[in-house]
Amino acid sequence: MKINCLSCGHSVDIGDAYDDYEGQVKCFTCGAILEIRTEEGNVRAVKLAQAVMSPPAKKAH
Numbered sequence: 336m337k338i339n340c341l342s343c344g345h346s347v348d349i350g351d352a353y354d355d356y357e358g359q360v361k362c363f364t365c366g367a368i369l370e371i372r373t374e375e376g377n378v379r380a381v382k383l384a385q386a387v388m389s390p391p392a393k394k395a396h
């Protein structure tokens with residue numbers, strides 16, 4: 336099944352394993368984290384959990 340990425344607009348093919356799923360998936364195109372809920376192969380909810388990651392900033396402790 337496919338979902339539309341809220342960040343880049345591409346449709347992300349997440350496969351049939353996600354036909355009944357609630358949790359996070361990563362957009363392969365832009366790297367944004369999407370929080371999705373699917374039921375019986377239908378998308379019930381999609382929201383952006385985390386926008387595109389910026390370059391890793393290392394913090395010195």
Ligand SMILES: [Zn+2]
Nearest residue numbers: 340343362365
């Ligand atoms: Zn995307």
